[in-house]
Amino acid sequence: MDTLQDKVIVVTGAGSGIGQAMAVAFARAGAKIVAADVQADALGATVADLHAMGADVHSVTCDVSDEAAVNAMAAATMARFGAVHVVCNNAGVAGNGDPWFGPIAPWQWTMGVNFWGVVYGVRAFLPLIIGSGGGHIVNTASLAGLIPGFAASYDASKHAVVAITEDLYLTMRTAGLPIGVSCLCPGWVRTGILESDRNWPAGMGEMPQRDAAAEVMRGHVKRAIDEGLPPAAVADLVVDSVLADRFWVFPHADWVSGPILARWHRIAEGENPEPSEETPGLPPRAQIMAEVMAALGAS
Numbered sequence: 001m002d003t004l005q006d007k008v009i010v011v012t013g014a015g016s017g018i019g020q021a022m023a024v025a026f027a028r029a030g031a032k033i034v035a036a037d038v039q040a041d042a043l044g045a046t047v048a049d050l051h052a053m054g055a056d057v058h059s060v061t062c063d064v065s066d067e068a069a070v071n072a073m074a075a076a077t078m079a080r081f082g083a084v085h086v087v088c089n090n091a092g093v094a095g096n097g098d099p100w101f102g103p104i105a106p107w108q109w110t111m112g113v114n115f116w117g118v119v120y121g122v123r124a125f126l127p128l129i130i131g132s133g134g135g136h137i138v139n140t141a142s143l144a145g146l147i148p149g150f151a152a153s154y155d156a157s158k159h160a161v162v163a164i165t166e167d168l169y170l171t172m173r174t175a176g177l178p179i180g181v182s183c184l185c186p187g188w189v190r191t192g193i194l195e196s197d198r199n200w201p202a203g204m205g206e207m208p209q210r211d212a213a214a215e216v217m218r219g220h221v222k223r224a225i226d227e228g229l230p231p232a233a234v235a236d237l238v239v240d241s242v243l244a245d246r247f248w249v250f251p252h253a254d255w256v257s258g259p260i261l262a263r264w265h266r267i268a269e270g271e272n273p274e275p276s277e278e279t280p281g282l283p284p285r286a287q288i289m290a291e292v293m294a295a296l297g298a299s
């Protein structure tokens, strides 16, 4: 896209973190914003910030794991602005609980928001973007979509987002449609993702608690996130990528040239997976393992 001036941009998960920063960055570039989130109070704060900037904003409280709600958000976008040009399917959660021995609900929640939310978003908005003369879709995946080892349900949801986003790009190219596609794969970013439980749906029953080992890991991940990139830096990269029609959006290039490339070399050689001894932002694996064993009383 040549310009974002007066274009209509939809951002899900706009109440916090990367989504909030994207809404601000697109507004700064002159766009009209549809800000969507399931958390009404956080969404209200973002909308107040956007109004203070003088932006033209429409706010939609929407659970992206609910197809009817996403379709209603698309209808509301057209009713308010009459067109839509860029959609950022960004809302995401990271759930608790053991993937194999715990309840199934965290899988359903994580896949519902991170995976189905993206599928519903693309399906609802793609025909409308085409009808508006073309535009761009940005799906927020993660480096966890390129290398497993964070948490099984989160990794699965993000690998799926990488796959469908690449499929979408190839389809748009093959069909010759004027739709750019970007796949955002951040590493650690200073956001509220570790407090995702605040939006745990009451209908899913009791929220699973973290065990001692998970608490150890959470402490290290929290530090990595607190020391991570500011969301505004990621948002600026997204805006640049839309304007430059760039598919891969990698705010943490060192991960790609390091552990992710190493994984792909192992795959190419047919070697079994190996846990990374060093993960950017985290202490060495041996230290984490020792702390986990101590927390479990097994040291």
Ligand SMILES: NC(=O)c1ccc[n+]([C@@H]2O[C@H](COP(=O)([O-])OP(=O)(O)OC[C@H]3O[C@@H](n4cnc5c(N)ncnc54)[C@H](O)[C@@H]3O)[C@@H](O)[C@H]2O)c1
Residues within 6 Å of the ligand: 012, 013, 014, 015, 016, 017, 018, 019, 036, 037, 038, 039, 042, 062, 063, 064, 065, 090, 091, 092, 093, 113, 140, 141, 142, 143, 185, 186, 187, 188, 189, 190, 191, 192, 193, 194, 195, 196, 199, 225, 228
């Ligand atoms: N922060 C990181 O280190 C990091 C790294 C890689 C990828 N990501 C991805 O970035 C995206 C944004 O997350 P963030 O880090 O800004 O976290 P965040 O918690 O600060 O923001 C996520 C937003 O999504 C909203 N949300 C949650 N469930 C929703 C639902 N069902 N429907 C609509 N909105 C919902 C939340 O209310 C929140 O405002 C997510 O997809 C996340 O997986 C984050």
